[in-house]
Amino acid sequence: MAEDKIAVYFCHCGTNIAGKVDVEKVTAWAAEQPNVVVAREYKYMCSDPGQDLIKDDIKNLGVNRVVVAACSPTMHEPTFRKAAADGGLNPYLLQMANVREHCSWVTEDRDDATAKAKRILNAQIHRMPFNESLEPIEVPVNPAVMVVGGGIAGIEAALKLAQSGKKVYLVEKNPSIGGHMAMFDKTFPTLDCAACILTPKMSAAGKHPNIEMLAYSEVTQVDGYVGNFKVKVNKKARFVNTDTCTGCGLCLEACVVRKVPNEFDVGLSKRSAVYIPFPQAVPLRATIDPEKCLTKKGKKCKQPCVAACGPGAIDFDQQDEILELEVGAIIMATGFQLWDPAQDARYGYGRLDNVITSLEFERISNASGPTGGHIVCKNGEAPKSVAILHCVGSRDQNYQEHCSRVCCMYSLKFAHLIKEHLPETEVYELYIDMRSYGKGYEEFYRRLMDEGVHMVRGRAAEVTDVALSPEEEGRLVVKTEDTLLRIVRRIPADMVILSSGLAPASDAKSVAQTFGFGCSANGFYLERHPKLEPVSTVTDGIFIAGCCQYPKDIPDTVAQAGAAAAGALALVDNPTVKVEPTISYIDPEKCSGCHICVSLCPHVAIQYNEEKGVAEVISAACKGCGVCVAACGSNVPQQRGYLDDQIFAEIEGAMAV
């Protein structure tokens, strides 16, 4: 405070600020303010010459406090603080005055905007004398990474990280990794068999020495902060010893409980109480479903599984294991769930036979599925006509507003598979817009038109079994307006496939909460920036990839997984990471030990020191949220960089103009 020499820089930001605020006037006014030794205006402060102005004035004029009136600190605070640092000034002696997002962009009248810009700037000018030098806190970084979710996104991210030498924990809640992709038949537009391209990656992930596979496990608690996460994982009991089980499958055959709806076949087939989800499961180990197993339910059972098991791997007394793991970064790849079309009665899903969802069709079409790959109706006969309805539950203000991106393409894929299996069958695609945006997609669409698939532009109004003419007897009828032909059509179909949209996983919100980040309005995980930071979250160290962020196809999922791995690697490949020093500090002389702040801290960053009888902030865990500062009745905790003096000075400055 002794000899404050404040430099003020007013950025034009092209016309973004200068178009509304009288920059010259405010800069001239600023030059007159107490402690201001120089006030400059410049077209683009964030440019190199702009930054040089700051560096030069620090060196030549001995400036020791800097205010940059420009855009939001979210944009360029790091830029300007680095410029200050390069000029030899502690970066925390530089503040930004947001005269763009808070002023020029939101004020209609020029005079009002200019007056407001003055107030915003004056607040910072008044604050500057109270700013202190602060040193960033460097914390060590744990090089291990946790990937939550073992679908294609999680597998890809885990492999990339493992290949770069990092230890990866791959946590998957189902007994096997593979996710939804393992359920698909062929994938668009190349018509690769999903299992054929996925299983090598699954296998590699299962074998990689750097990947610790934690299948049939769920994260229950996450504490800590970037570089230092402490995660509790519940490794659920399979009641099968995974070290001795060979995955031979004899127990499955022996089990007396045979009628459990098979989740992998979307309920279209049955499994036993002891099961392996699918033949290519990784890890290839049996699991006992405690809700269906007679022994686990306390009922009598001869336990033929035990008898059948050569290595004697069945262990009914196995317990859940809680693992406490420490990692430096976390990648969320928890995927999606299919929108349930039972929510809209007009499709008849659940009431009418042969109205099926897309996932159900994938299993029917899949050679390892419930029908052995034969596309048949419930009565076992091949359909003579199939209608594929787009936009089920999507682009609809009553259900999900968003477009699910992949449905047009997978619908076309279904048409191809049907035509391949059943060349005589008529296939109808009922769509609003055909979204074939990706590489090879438009060509795929053209291919399907060439295969004679009927493209009907119209969103299906309803699916009914009421026959109003002889051709409709005993069949389903899809009623729709063919908007291009301008007629209402009743399309007879033996099978109706509902191309249901991708929805966020049912527990997305609670999972996000457990990990400490948020969801967007449509329920998917929220990225830090929709264009520039699609795989980061607002929480440092936590990344997201795949459909948990938003519906997308496999190519984009794999790309995002790689991006998330790179993001995590950029973090954990360094021994330390710098954490903002704008954290809370509790003066032990003034603290009365009342505990209020301890219980209120949302990041569990304050502990009570029994010996001294005072509260203490765990610097590394504190996120600088300010709750303790506000809560303390004696005004003891102070947040560095946001001291009471600084805040009151800002208020005074703003009110003084």
Place this chain on the structure above:
Amino acid sequence: MRYLYYPGCSGEATGKAYDMSTRAMMEKLGVELAELDDWNCCGATSYFNTRELDSFAIAGRNLAIAQKQGDEDLCVTCNACYTALEKANHYMAESPRIREAVNGALGSVGRSYDGSKHVRHIMDVLINDIGLDAVKEKVVRPLTGLKVACYYGCQYSRPWGIFDDVEFPVTMDHLFQALGAETVDYAAKMKCCGGMMMLTKEEGALRMCHELLYCAEREDADVVVCACPMCEMNVEGYQPRVNKAFGTSFNIPVMYFTQLVGLALGASSKELGIDKQIVSCDRVVAAISA
């Protein structure tokens, strides 16, 4: 239990049996109905075709009368009247322009309405206030063995789905199941009967009624029950014309649901206006009385 009661214009004419059977049914259930004093036409669809604010205002007149007459909810039987009156509530709440106009109009005839009167469909009252258990208790002639097609029609749960689903309503089915009947899977249960179109463009309405009757016949329904005088008129009264136009020979009894409920509760055919039905309901009555 007491409700203010709005019979609707049809209740005095073509829908007389609906009014009669509602009163008889409620009497058996021990629920008091106080007819709205000097009520006027709700406006139905025709008023809305011509004058927007007038429609809300005349509907509002009824609501103003109701507000003054008592604190009880206003029970409405006809689907169209129910929707028209509820619409006035909805739009007065949503639009200051409409609220102001209606208040002004009502004021000009010395009335006022603050928007707080609850308009209830009679089925809503039966299911949610009286409760199916209470109705079950009073059953004297269970409807066992009777196959009932519950015809909801358009304005029962559309557009707002207040007490039942807009796409797949089930309350009427639940009611008749509670009375012992077998409710059939009536595919056309929420399809339109054509309404006034039976007079203005007969071919359209006949086609729609044909689908309604066809679906009932397909399920071997013994009777179709409905909740609106317009629906009842079209599906029952014009059955002969449907037969003529489509070469069918439908002869399906159609009753107001309150008539059938009334029979189950022990009311007489005369009280319920069963003799007013064009298509004879003798088979239905016989099946229950047996």
Place this chain on the structure above:
Amino acid sequence: MTELATTPQAKALHRQFVEDVMSMPGGEKIRICQQCGTCTGSCPTSYLMDYGPREIIAAFRAGMIDRVVKSNTIWLCTSCYSCTVRCPANIKITELMYELKRLAIKYDLTPKDSKSPAMTKYFLDSVRKHGRNHEVELMAKYMLTKDWSLPFKFMGTGLKLFLAGRLPLAAKDIRGRDEIGRISAYLEAEEAKAR
């Protein structure tokens, strides 16, 4: 471009129509219609219409008001609300149909061969006279002026209804029937003031 869209009167009419529709609660939603066709597909009478509800919305947005009012579409709407509950853009299509009917009547643009406007008028007359809709009076008036074939078609049914006591000849006037007329007069006066 149609004749209606090109003349200054037509342009003014279009502006008026747009203003009226946009002032309906939820009216502005027609801007986000995706033209998916769910409404036309759900509509039980769309097969009879010159243009289905989807096309009416498209025509309206394009300024082709003549299509909107000269077609038989709006008069074939039975207000079943099937379109409204299924529309993915939450457009109150049924209310839009009502508004278009009102505008057509207001500007005297109803199709010559449509009978619905007449039915509507007689309904209003009946309510204004009695306070309630006297069904017999309504049907009689309509049949005698608009469709002579109807009395013959409905002879059988009509007789049965009459004998069943469902067609009372006398109208029941309510005490406050003049209020209906006064309410209309008040609202008309307010509308005139606003213009």
